[in-house]
Amino acid sequence: MAVSLKDVARLAGVSIKTVSNVVNNSPAVSAATAARVRAALEALDYRPNISARGLRTGRTDLIALAIPALDEPYFAELSGLIVEAAARQGWTVLIEQTGGDRGLERQAAAGSRFHRIDGCIACPLALTGADVVELAGQRPLVLLGERFPRPAADHVAVDSVQAAREVTRHLIELGRRRIAFIGEQPATRIGGVRLAGYRSALVEAGHRLDEDLILPTGPFRRTEGAAAMTRLLAGRQLPDAVVCASDLLAVGALRTLLSAGVRVPEEVAVTGFDDIEEARYCTPSLTTVAPDKAGIAETAVELLCRRLRERSAGPPVDVVAGHRLQVRESTAGAAVTSGPPR
Incomplete structure (x- = not known):
């Protein structure tokens, strides 16, 4: 038999209402009473009935997190931070891997992939502006990343144009x-x-834009970076620096350069974007743009919390997250930091 609030109340010697207040983190209970109730909860191994609570409060305390790929380090690191931030609000996070598929992104944001969710944090690659308008009208939605410059939902993103500049x-x-x-x-x-x-940075510095030095890639993977670097090595003149749109691309490019006997950074300097853990431990260590991932996670959860708990229906909020340039061996030959996030 499942343990009920009544069972916990009887063991703790308090009312069912008091137990409910403790379970829901209400400040209306004294510290001593709350400690006694928590001890009873632990002793009886109490587990809340999510379905019943959802019927009673209209909430499940479940939120969805939709990301393109769990095996990409940036998304894995960000997901962990969002789970931690959500747990501090009493939420459980259901993570959906979308692969950048529009249908899966829509399903995750709409909650149709799960029984019920209160809201969704999403990093979409394929959703359209019309999709966002529709989905944000159904339940709270917070977007991450640079897909939408002026979305119809709350949005948190680094200023990637400025960071790349x-x-x-x-x-x-x-x-x-x-x-x-x-x-x-x-x-x-x-x-x-x-x-x-x-x-923009090249134009500001008066440098000529050489379209032959701009290489398209598929998904931001190490193999794509390695293949692009191979194409550059086959060109008439080797570049003396490479800006990579992600750390994974940069790691692949580094591997190709080192295999070809090209010295980094003496002959070719390499930079990335995302500051994944691998960037700190590859050889040479990678100069990269470091987004404030913890700040992104906290802000996304706070925005969703505001929509859910305050029933806020105000205009979408667009938050620019901080970043810093993390200078390491792949450009400077020594690991230094240029400054705090902004």
């Missing part, structure tokens, strides 16, 4: 003149906005 400017200030870009993706905003920042 900064990392390109860093290479220019080091005296690099023939700077390539790996990761153009016309079908998504991610590669596009980072390419825009790269272009």
